[in-house]
Each structure stands twice: as C-alpha cells, then as structure tokens.
Amino acid sequence: MSMALNAWPFVIAAYAVTIVGTLALVIWSVAALRRAEARADALDRR
Amino acid sequence: MHRFANPARFVAIARPLTAWFGWSGAILIAMGLAGGLFVTPADYLQGDTVRILYLHVPAAWLGMAGWGGIAVASFMQLVWRHPLAAIAARATAVPGAVYAAICLLTGSIWGRPTWGTWWEWDGRLTSMLVLFFLYLAYIALARAAGREAGGQRIAAIFGMVGAINLPVIHYSVLWWRTLHQGQSIGLTGTTIDSSLLWPLPLTALGFTLLFVSIVLMRMRTMLAEAKVEARLKRLAAA
Numbered sequence: 314m315s316m317a318l319n320a321w322p323f324v325i326a327a328y329a330v331t332i333v334g335t336l337a338l339v340i341w342s343v344a345a346l347r348r349a350e351a352r353a354d355a356l357d358r359r
Numbered sequence: 360m361h362r363f364a365n366p367a368r369f370v371a372i373a374r375p376l377t378a379w380f381g382w383s384g385a386i387l388i389a390m391g392l393a394g395g396l397f398v399t400p401a402d403y404l405q406g407d408t409v410r411i412l413y414l415h416v417p418a419a420w421l422g423m424a425g426w427g428g429i430a431v432a433s434f435m436q437l438v439w440r441h442p443l444a445a446i447a448a449r450a451t452a453v454p455g456a457v458y459a460a461i462c463l464l465t466g467s468i469w470g471r472p473t474w475g476t477w478w479e480w481d482g483r484l485t486s487m488l489v490l491f492f493l494y495l496a497y498i499a500l501a502r503a504a505g506r507e508a509g510g511q512r513i514a515a516i517f518g519m520v521g522a523i524n525l526p527v528i529h530y531s532v533l534w535w536r537t538l539h540q541g542q543s544i545g546l547t548g549t550t551i552d553s554s555l556l557w558p559l560p561l562t563a564l565g566f567t568l569l570f571v572s573i574v575l576m577r578m579r580t581m582l583a584e585a586k587v588e589a590r591l592k593r594l595a596a597a
Contacts, residue, residue: 320406321407324410324411327469330461331414331461335457335461339381342577345577349579352584356586
C-alpha cells in the first residue's frame with residue numbers, strides 16, 4: 314500500500330457509495346410497490 | 360416450485376417475507392459494517408483499506424448471484440413456462456446491476472490506495488464490467504419486450520447465454536494472473552485471519568437477505584402493475 318495516502322477517505326467513500334446505492338434501491342422499490350398496490354386497490358374498489 | 364406459480368398465492372407468501380428479509384438483512388448489515396469499521400483491526404499489509412472488503416465481497420457475490428438468478432428463472436420460463444419466472448428474472452435485473460456497479464466502484468476505490476490505480480484492464484475487473492453491461496442490455500431488452508411473448512423469450516435466451524460470463528469472472532484470477540489477487544475464500548478454507556473475517560458473513564448474509572427482499576418487492580410491483588393493466592383493458596372492452 315502506498316504510505317503517502319491516508320486510507321480513511323477511501324474507506325468512507327466506499328461505505329458511502331454502498332449505503333447510498335442500497336438506500337436508493339430500497340426507497341425506489343418501496344415507493345414503486347406502494348404506488349402499484351395503491352392503483353390496484355383503487356381499481357378493486359371501483 | 361410449481362405450487363407457487365399462482366400469482367395470488369405467491370403474493371400472500373411474499374408479503375410477510377419481504378418485511379422479514381428486509382429488516383433482518385438491515386440488522387445484519389448494520390452489525391457487520393459497524394464491526395468492520397470500528398472493531399476489527401487494520402490489516403498488517405493493506406492497513407485500513409481492508410475494511411472495504413466487507414462491502415466489496417457481498418456486492419460482487421450479489422452481482423454474480425443476481426445473474427445466476429436471472430439464468431435459472433429464464434430457464435424455468437423457457438422450459439416450464441412458469442408464469443412467475445419472467446417476472447422473477449426482470450425483478451432481479453436492476454438490483455443485480457446496482458450491486459455489480461457497487462462492486463466495481465468499491466473495487467476501484469480500494470485499488471487506488473492499494474494498487475496505486477483506479478482501474479486496470481485486468482481479467483477480473485474487465486469480466487465484472489462486462490457483467491454490468493450485460494445487466495444494462497438485459498434491462499433494455501426486457502423493457503422493450505414488455506408483455507409480448509416473443510420478446511420475453513429473447514430476453515430469457517439472453518439471460519441464459521449471459522451466464523457464460525459467470526465462470527469467466529470466477530476463474531479469471533486463475534486464467535489471467537495480473538493485478539487482482541487470487542481467491543482468498545473458498546469452500547475448503549480461507550487465507551484471511553479470523554480477527555478480520557468475522558464481519559464478512561454478517562454483511563454477506565445481510566446484503567443477500569435485503570437483496571431477496573428487494574426482488575420480492577419488485578415482483579409484487581410488477582404483478583400489481585399487470586393486474587391494473589388487465590383490469591383497465593377489461594374496463595375499456597366493456
């Protein structure tokens with residue numbers, strides 16, 4: 314490993330990329346599911 | 360497997376499983392990442408960059424397992440005409456692509472302080488990048504196919520053919536000995552010390568459970584959208 318580089322900014326960047334990517338995926342999936350099920354329920358009630 | 364071919368039965372089972380897998384996955388990920396960041400020691404050679412391992416390995420596993428899932432579902436779609444198989448394959452594509460991208464990004468971030476470069480056209484890195492592009496092509500193909508049977512068959516064939524890349528990724532470190540290190544975890548053992556290894560099963564299992572939960576959510580979304588589309592068609596025809 315290059316001793317000139319502090320490892321922590323790289324570690325934090327990797328954790329940020331993974332956590333943000335995972336959260337975005339979860340939020341998008343939950344929102345799409347709620348929207349789709351709400352539309353299906355609304356049609357059922359008609 | 361065919362017992363779950365009924366979408367209504369599948370949704371009844373998937374609804375509680377989505378929450379269970381999601382929350383248990385999130386708890387395991389939090390435990391594993393906290394352990395990997397604050398409890399495990401720095402590696403004697405890599406220093407603190409070794410902590411990226413707890414994200415990078417599960418992301419690589421899910422990127423590859425996701426395509427494995429697409430290939431199996433595509434096979435079931437083509438051979439048994441399982442009604443949920445095409446939906447399962449399509450539902451797996453976006454999460455698989457996201458984790459393939461996370462694998463490439465975290466690997467690149469790890470590579471800079473460790474190898475002195477963000478990227479190298481090494482066998483493992485290149486075959487993983489090919490997997491990411493295969494995901495993008497599959498997503499575009501499946502979206503273009505819509506609910507048309509012929510288009511869905513083409514997407515399924517692509518899903519099965521693309522699986523050829525999985526053994527290439529796995530064996531790339533043996534076939535082309537360039538920059539990426541060899542396999543450090545195998546079925547028979549590991550070269551990683553246990554003081555560094557213990558958070559990895561937590562994050563690997565946690566991300567896997569969360570991935571399954573996301574796939575179940577996306578399958579339920581697609582089934583609800585199909586139901587709405589069918590109802591609207593019936594209403595328009597009436």
